Amino acid sequence: MAVVEKPFPPGDYDVVVVGSGPGGLQTSYALRALGVRHAVLSADEAPAGMFQRFPVFERLITWTKHDAPFERGTREYEWYDHNSLLADEPESRALVPQLMDRTYDVPSRQEMEAGLAAFAQRTGLEIRYGCRWEATRREEDGLVLETSDGEYRCRAAVFAIGVTEPWKAPIPGVENARHYVDTGSPEDYRGGRVFIVGKRNSGFEVASGLLPWASEVVLASPRPVDTARLGRLAVRARYLNPLDEYSRGGAGALVVDAAIERIERRGDAFRITARGTTWPGELMFEADHVLVATGFRTPLLDLPDLGLATVSDGRVPALTPFFESVSVPGVYFAGNASQGSPGLRKQGLASNSTSVNGFRYNARVLARHLAETRFGVELQRPALDRGQVLPYLLGELAHAPELWVQKGYLVRVVSCNGAIRDEGIVPLEHFVDAGGPDAVAVAVEMDREGTIYPAAYVRVGGRVEEHALPPHPARLFESDAHRRELASLLHLIPALRA
Amino acid sequence: MDGGSELVDILGRLALFADFTRPELEAVAHTVDEEMFSEGQRVLRQGLSGSGFFVILEGQAAISVDGEDRWMLGPGDFFGETSVLTGDSPTADVIATTLLRCVVVPGPEFEQFLLARPRLMYRLLQAEAHRLRTAIEWRS
Numbered sequence: 041m042a043v044v045e046k047p048f049p050p051g052d053y054d055v056v057v058v059g060s061g062p063g064g065l066q067t068s069y070a071l072r073a074l075g076v077r078h079a080v081l082s083a084d085e086a087p088a089g090m091f092q093r094f095p096v097f098e099r100l101i102t103w104t105k106h107d108a109p110f111e112r113g114t115r116e117y118e119w120y121d122h123n124s125l126l127a128d129e130p131e132s133r134a135l136v137p138q139l140m141d142r143t144y145d146v147p148s149r150q151e152m153e154a155g156l157a158a159f160a161q162r163t164g165l166e167i168r169y170g171c172r173w174e175a176t177r178r179e180e181d182g183l184v185l186e187t188s189d190g191e192y193r194c195r196a197a198v199f200a201i202g203v204t205e206p207w208k209a210p211i212p213g214v215e216n217a218r219h220y221v222d223t224g225s226p227e228d229y230r231g232g233r234v235f236i237v238g239k240r241n242s243g244f245e246v247a248s249g250l251l252p253w254a255s256e257v258v259l260a261s262p263r264p265v266d267t268a269r270l271g272r273l274a275v276r277a278r279y280l281n282p283l284d285e286y287s288r289g290g291a292g293a294l295v296v297d298a299a300i301e302r303i304e305r306r307g308d309a310f311r312i313t314a315r316g317t318t319w320p321g322e323l324m325f326e327a328d329h330v331l332v333a334t335g336f337r338t339p340l341l342d343l344p345d346l347g348l349a350t351v352s353d354g355r356v357p358a359l360t361p362f363f364e365s366v367s368v369p370g371v372y373f374a375g376n377a378s379q380g381s382p383g384l385r386k387q388g389l390a391s392n393s394t395s396v397n398g399f400r401y402n403a404r405v406l407a408r409h410l411a412e413t414r415f416g417v418e419l420q421r422p423a424l425d426r427g428q429v430l431p432y433l434l435g436e437l438a439h440a441p442e443l444w445v446q447k448g449y450l451v452r453v454v455s456c457n458g459a460i461r462d463e464g465i466v467p468l469e470h471f472v473d474a475g476g477p478d479a480v481a482v483a484v485e486m487d488r489e490g491t492i493y494p495a496a497y498v499r500v501g502g503r504v505e506e507h508a509l510p511p512h513p514a515r516l517f518e519s520d521a522h523r524r525e526l527a528s529l530l531h532l533i534p535a536l537r538a
Numbered sequence: 539m540d541g542g543s544e545l546v547d548i549l550g551r552l553a554l555f556a557d558f559t560r561p562e563l564e565a566v567a568h569t570v571d572e573e574m575f576s577e578g579q580r581v582l583r584q585g586l587s588g589s590g591f592f593v594i595l596e597g598q599a600a601i602s603v604d605g606e607d608r609w610m611l612g613p614g615d616f617f618g619e620t621s622v623l624t625g626d627s628p629t630a631d632v633i634a635t636t637l638l639r640c641v642v643v644p645g646p647e648f649e650q651f652l653l654a655r656p657r658l659m660y661r662l663l664q665a666e667a668h669r670l671r672t673a674i675e676w677r678s
Contacts, residue, residue: 068593083657209543210543261568262561262564262565262567262568263565263568263569297565298561299560299564301561301562301563315561315563316561317562317564317568317652349574349575349637349639350574351572351574351639352572353543353544353545356573358573358575360576360579365635366574366575366579366637367576368575375628382571382573383582384586384588385571385588385590385642385643385644386587386588387588387645387646388590388644388645388646388647389644446587472580472583472586473580473583487643488646494642504585504586505585506585506586506587508587
C-alpha cells in the first residue's frame, strides 16, 4: 500500500486556513493565486464542509441557471450560478451546473458536494485532511493553532469553519427536544403532532418536509415572518408552503408569533407553553415531537477566551470590513461566518455573505487584503485611460456579479492618484471610511421597496459624496441616461475631466 | 438569567425598555440586529444615506461633526433616530472610541418597530424632550 504524504506538516506558515468547505477552498485558491504561503487544515476527510451533510432535506435554496444570456465560464455568468466557486482557469469555473440535471434550478445537496469536490480536485488545492484544530494561543506577533497533528504557528489565521454547530435557543426544557440536524426520517413523524421552534430557513424547511407526514405542524418563534423582507433577500425564500397554508386557514399548519416559555415532557408527548409577542396572552400546545430550528453557531472553540467579540448570542464573530475580528487582530473569518462583517446595511439590507454566492467574493477580497497589508504583495491595479473609465464602470454596473450579489456591500473602485487605476473590488464600508486619493466607487443597491438601482460614490479631496442613479425596468444600467449621469459624476473628479 | 439570553437581560436594564415584559423583550431581541465595532470604526456617517436607530449596550462612542468630537455616548444612549425620522442623512458621524456593542433597528423598519411598541415610543419622546430642553438652555 502506498503511503501518501500529507501536505502541510506542523510548523510555521504565513497564514493557516482552517476548513475545507466552500469558504476554505475559495480562500486557499485566492491566497495561492497571490503567492501567500499558507496551510489548509481540515478536520474532515473530504472537501465540501457542511454540504457533506446539509441541508437535511437535500435541496439548496440558491439558484444555478443552466443556460443564461452569458456563456458558462464567463465572469458575467457567475450571476446566474450562485453555487460554483471562482477560478482563473476556464476548466475550473462553473462546475456545479455541469453536475446538475435539469429537474430544478437549484442543486441537490449531492450535486453541490460533488461540485465542491471537483473544484478542489481540478484546481489541485492541497488540504491536510483529518487534522482537527483543537486550541489557540497568542505568541509574540502571531498565533499558535494546536491541532490533532501538532502545532501550527502563523501570522494570521483564517477560520472558514462554517456556522454549523447546532444552536438551541435558551428555553427551559429545550434539552428534551431534538435539534433540526437530528430531524431524522420524515416517516418517523407519520400521524404525529409536530411543534417546531423557529421560523427561519431551517424551521420552514423542516415544516415543509414534514407536512406530508405529520397530522399537524406548529411553527413558533417571537419574531413575525416578514414576507416583504423575505421578498427582498437575494436568496430565495423556499419552503414557505406551511405559511401559505396557515394564511389561507388551512388546518395542517399553524404559524405563531410567541416566545416559548418552557417545554415539558408529559409521558411520550410534550407540553409547550408560549406567550404571544404580537398578541397578548398565553397558549399551550401538546405535541408528539418538538424540533428546535433556532439555527447554528460558529464553532469558535476557545477563541472567545482570547477576547474574540461575538454577536447574536455568541453565534457569529464580530468582524471589520476586511473580515478580521474587531477585538483579536490576526484572526480572520471566511465562508458563512464572514456575515459577521455586516457592512453599511443601507436600507436595512443585509449582505449576502451567508451563502456561497456572496462569500466566494468576500474570500477574494480577504485574500487581497491579507496579501497586501500583511505580506507586502504588490497587487495588480491595472492602469486605465481616461476614456476607458466611463464604459468600464457602466459595464460593471450592468454585469459585475460581485456588485449584483453583494448589493450595497462590495464596490468596484477606480482611483486617480497620478495614474488612473482599477483598484478592484473592495467593501463599500472601507471605501467610504478609509479616505484616500480622488476615486469613484460604483455599487448596485436595493431600496426599501425592493427597487434595484446603480449608485456611485465619488471621493474628491478626501470627502465622499453618494449619488443614486435611476433604476431601469429592464435593469439596463448601460443606457444613455446612465451614461450621461455617470459621466457628469466622473466630471467631479479633476483628473477625469476631459 | 431565568433561561433567557444575555441580550434580553441587558435590554431589560435599559431605561428605554423599562416597561417591557420578558416576552416583549424577547421579541425585541429577535427583531433588532446586534453589531460590534472596533475602536475608531464609524457607526453613523455624516452625509451618507441609509442609517438606523442604534442603542449602545457596551462601550463608548463620540458624536463628531466635520471631524470635531462634540459629545460622548455610553451604555443606554441611543442615536440615529433623527435621520431615520426625517429621512435625511445624518448630520454627524458617530465613531466608536472603544470596542462598542450596539443593537440596531434598520431605518426602514423603525416606524413599524415604534408603532408596535407605544411605551417605547413614549420613552423615546421623553428622551427627545430632554434633549430639546438641554439644547434650548445651552443657547439661552
